[in-house]
Amino acid sequence: MDPSKRRFLKRSVVLLGASGLVTSGSKEVGAFEPPDVPPWMKSPGAGFNEYGVPSKHESKVTRTLIRSQPGTTGSGAARTPLEALDGTLTPSGLHFERSHSGVPDIDPDKHRLLIHGMVKRPLIFTIDALLRYPMVSRIHFLECSGNSQFLYQPTPPSLTAGQTHGLVSCSEWTGVPLRLLLEEAGVDPGAPWILAEGADAAAMSRSVPMAKAMDDAMLALFQNGERLRPENGYPVRLFLPGWEGNMSVKWLRRLKVVPAPIMTKDETSRYTDLQADGRSLMFTYPMEVKSVITRPSHGMTLKGAGLYQISGIAWSGGGTISRVEVTSDGGRTWTAAPLSPLVLPRALTRFRLPWRWDGSASVLKSRATDDTGAVQPERDRFIADHGNNAIFHCNAIQAWGVAANGEVKHVYA
Amino acid sequence: MSTRDLAWAVIAVVAAGCARATVVETPNLGRPATAAQIAGWDISVGPDGVGLPPGSGTAAKGAVVYEQKCQACHGAKGAGQPNDRLVGGQGTLASKTPVRTIGSYWPHATTIFDYTRRAMPYVQPQSLTDDEVYAVTAYLLHLNGIIGDSDEINARTLPTVKMPNRDNFIIMYPARPR
Numbered sequence: 383m384d385p386s387k388r389r390f391l392k393r394s395v396v397l398l399g400a401s402g403l404v405t406s407g408s409k410e411v412g413a414f415e416p417p418d419v420p421p422w423m424k425s426p427g428a429g430f431n432e433y434g435v436p437s438k439h440e441s442k443v444t445r446t447l448i449r450s451q452p453g454t455t456g457s458g459a460a461r462t463p464l465e466a467l468d469g470t471l472t473p474s475g476l477h478f479e480r481s482h483s484g485v486p487d488i489d490p491d492k493h494r495l496l497i498h499g500m501v502k503r504p505l506i507f508t509i510d511a512l513l514r515y516p517m518v519s520r521i522h523f524l525e526c527s528g529n530s531q532f533l534y535q536p537t538p539p540s541l542t543a544g545q546t547h548g549l550v551s552c553s554e555w556t557g558v559p560l561r562l563l564l565e566e567a568g569v570d571p572g573a574p575w576i577l578a579e580g581a582d583a584a585a586m587s588r589s590v591p592m593a594k595a596m597d598d599a600m601l602a603l604f605q606n607g608e609r610l611r612p613e614n615g616y617p618v619r620l621f622l623p624g625w626e627g628n629m630s631v632k633w634l635r636r637l638k639v640v641p642a643p644i645m646t647k648d649e650t651s652r653y654t655d656l657q658a659d660g661r662s663l664m665f666t667y668p669m670e671v672k673s674v675i676t677r678p679s680h681g682m683t684l685k686g687a688g689l690y691q692i693s694g695i696a697w698s699g700g701g702t703i704s705r706v707e708v709t710s711d712g713g714r715t716w717t718a719a720p721l722s723p724l725v726l727p728r729a730l731t732r733f734r735l736p737w738r739w740d741g742s743a744s745v746l747k748s749r750a751t752d753d754t755g756a757v758q759p760e761r762d763r764f765i766a767d768h769g770n771n772a773i774f775h776c777n778a779i780q781a782w783g784v785a786a787n788g789e790v791k792h793v794y795a
Numbered sequence: 796m797s798t799r800d801l802a803w804a805v806i807a808v809v810a811a812g813c814a815r816a817t818v819v820e821t822p823n824l825g826r827p828a829t830a831a832q833i834a835g836w837d838i839s840v841g842p843d844g845v846g847l848p849p850g851s852g853t854a855a856k857g858a859v860v861y862e863q864k865c866q867a868c869h870g871a872k873g874a875g876q877p878n879d880r881l882v883g884g885q886g887t888l889a890s891k892t893p894v895r896t897i898g899s900y901w902p903h904a905t906t907i908f909d910y911t912r913r914a915m916p917y918v919q920p921q922s923l924t925d926d927e928v929y930a931v932t933a934y935l936l937h938l939n940g941i942i943g944d945s946d947e948i949n950a951r952t953l954p955t956v957k958m959p960n961r962d963n964f965i966i967m968y969p970a971r972p973r
Contacts, residue, residue, distance in 0.1 A: 507825050515821055515822065635836070660889030662964050664964040
């Protein structure tokens with residue numbers, strides 16, 4: 383490393399001091415410190431497991447279930463506990479869930495995908511057939527466009543990072559490029575839209591522009607190496623990298639090539655963005671550039687002044703994260719945070735920065751920029767531009783206030 | 796070679812690359828779908844009305860369907876509670892407390908038919924007859940003051956119904972209009 387860079391890094395350590403959770407130097411009650419030998423070394427451990435599960439000591443790391451629509455159990459969402467995770471990939475069991483009428487129990491042998499409409503040859507595919515097609519594997523985030531919607535509220539919600547921003551997760555998705563199947567069906571080259579429909583009880587459907595379908599859309603069959611989880615669309619889902627999650631229709635059963643958007647409930651009544659002037663934005667597909675500090679974050683308590691590691695995630699549906707800056711003084715000064723490799727397009731990107739907390743009240747924020755030059759806006763700017771009435775596509779900067787007693791809380795600053 | 800020729804050469808190479816990419820060999824395992832198979836699954840209805848089935852209904856008939864199959868969740872006359880309110884809110888969208896309903900917000904009447912047929916009533920989706928869906932669609936339009944009590948809603952009339960908020964959507968794809 384060239385010396386000027388090293389000097390810069392050293393200085394940034396001093397400027398923004400931080401580390402994980404502090405452990406006290408004194409011996410904890412009940413711990414097996416040297417010279418004591420712990421009991422788990424004195425008899426053989428458990429045997430092998432057909433399907434592994436997390437340590438029982440991690441049982442509190444769960445998705446947060448946000449209330450389903452009154453009287454229903456399957457019309458709502460469950461969020462990824464971002465504050466408890468690190469790295470960039472989300473364990474499949476903690477990937478966020480969003481459904482409109484529950485998770486269907488689909489027998490893959492009995493499921494069919496129909497492709498029809500403006501095609502020469504309407505076709506039916508079995509899952510077995512799809513598994514024989516050429517596949518690609520790509521790491522991408524998936525984000526519900528309703529993520530971070532609590533930031534539209536006039537007062538800061540008393541919620542953790544996962545409860546506010548946990549409708550984003552990141553996986554390796556493997557599947558068949560949609561283009562291959564459309565070509566096999568003899569798609570009309572001038573056809574502009576495709577209606578995608580799920581096999582759930584809501585027959586959830588969205589209109590997808592042909593350009594996206596022919597570009598990087600895939601029919602995902604595998605998530606993080608194993609077949610999709612039921613709540614993520616088993617046995618097959620549409621996957622549209624970088625675009626609002628609702629369009630990546632789960633439990634995909636039908637693709638109809640059409641001359642114009644169908645204007646389904648979930649692209650008119652919902653997933654449109656009501657602005658302050660009473661007009662609404664429609665077809666706001668790519669998810670905007672965004673970041674959030676996951677540690678320290680709301681609900682945590684810092685144990686005294688000293689060095690901590692700030693850790694967070696950044697992502698953009700528009701491309702690759704090129705820069706994340708962090709402030710600990712509410713935005714007066716910003717420091718570029720190193721991005722942990724892998725830095726991939728349309729994928730969660732991890733940033734980390736050491737921060738020396740001097741024990742006084744501080745405000746932490748992160749601000750992401752992507753390779754198209756898009757910069758995450760401050761919340762007051764965002765609300766001035768969009769108003770408080772929308773539900774979707776909020777990418778405002780998230781602020782965490784650290785009080786002198788170490789308590790971290792969601793603040794607007 | 797001029798710069799212009801170079802540019803063309805690049806385009807030719809890119810085009811050749813694309814052509815190669817499109818002939819990825821696939822096993823061709825799609826089975827032909829028959830018209831009857833497609834008809835059984837094709838339940839989407841766009842603003843042009845393509846896909847609307849035969850049948851018809853009026854608000855008067857739809858009131859009966861609504862009371863029996865919708866009211867428990869959407870309240871008397873679409874007033875809402877416990878689930879979404881389906882009526883009212885016109886004139887509130889630019890206020891601090893906007894009320895989004897079929898009447899105040901939805902841009903297309905065909906969406907009511909499409910959505911009700913595929914997803915409602917919530918616990919028995921796809922259980923209504925086409926006449927029942929037409930009738931309850933007419934009832935919801937009438938409750939919102941958009942059509943009359945005895946106006947017939949069918950495949951021909953539904954796409955012609957103009958929704959009050961129709962022109963207040965800004966289409967953001969492929970780019971924000973100027």
